[in-house]
Amino acid sequence: MGNLFENNKFEIEFNGLKVVVIEHTVRDQQIFRLVFDDNRAPLVITSAKTWAGEVWTSIPQGRQEEAEFFGKEISKLLKT
Numbered sequence: 001m002g003n004l005f006e007n008n009k010f011e012i013e014f015n016g017l018k019v020v021v022i023e024h025t026v027r028d029q030q031i032f033r034l035v036f037d038d039n040r041a042p043l044v045i046t047s048a049k050t051w052a053g054e055v056w057t058s059i060p061q062g063r064q065e066e067a068e069f070f071g072k073e074i075s076k077l078l079k080t
């Protein structure tokens with residue numbers, strides 16, 4: 001079972017928008033909770049590997065465009 005209480009936290013900035021990213025592991029699934037400084041609702045995202053490559057999705061679904069954008073940026077940061 002994954003650890004729900006220990007997590008990594010970091011901050012990223014996109015075009016003046018500050019986003020706090022909190023990483024969680026739930027049952028071996030890595031998820032990220034994004035908190036925005038522009039008062040929009042927090043966003044929870046996760047990735048999956050498919051035949052087409054890595055895809056990002058929001059939990060619950062409905063904010064797919066944001067999930068894909070911020071997920072790709074998080075991937076870049078984690079690979080450096």
